[in-house]
Amino acid sequence: MLEGLGAVLLRRGRTAEAERILTEVLAGRTRLMGADHPATLVAQRLLAEVLAVRDHRSDAIDLLSNVLLSQSETLEAERGESVEAEHGDVGCRHQGPGKGRRWREGRRGRRGR
Incomplete structure (x- = not known):
């Protein structure tokens, strides 16, 4: 319920309040359900x-x-295979525009060898 309130506050631009509420939600869920739930x-x-x-x-x-x-890690356990490419691709998007695309192109080139 509080998570929904945090999301609504975010959409309405009330980010300080959303941060406070979602920080509480995260702390409670981590304590009650565990970090990977x-x-x-x-x-x-x-x-x-x-x-x-x-x-x-x-x-x-x-x-x-x-x-x-x-x-x-959950997907690896379920699939029994590595999801390195999926994780790496998303991580590259945070490094700047275009870098994720170049990384994917580089990965494709390596697979064909």
């Missing part, structure tokens, strides 16, 4: 969005990296 990861992603809007990009990237790492 899907509901906790959703709260992390929303909080990262708020932090990015508030120009706390480094903190936002740290949270998103944690979400991606947790999700890729």
Whole structure:
């Protein structure tokens, strides 16, 4: 319920309030459900969005990296295969415009060898 309120506040531009609420939601979910629970990861992603809007990009990237790492580990366990390319591609998008595209093109070239 509070997560939804945080999302609404974010959409309305009330980012300081959204950050406060989503920080509480994340702390509670981490304590009750664990850091890798899907509901906790959703709260992390929303909080990262708020932090990015508030120009706390480094903190936002740290949270998103944690979400991606947790999700890729879950997928690896479910699929029994590596999802390195999926994780690496998204990580490159944070480094600047166009870098993710070049990384993908480089990966394709290596696969064909």
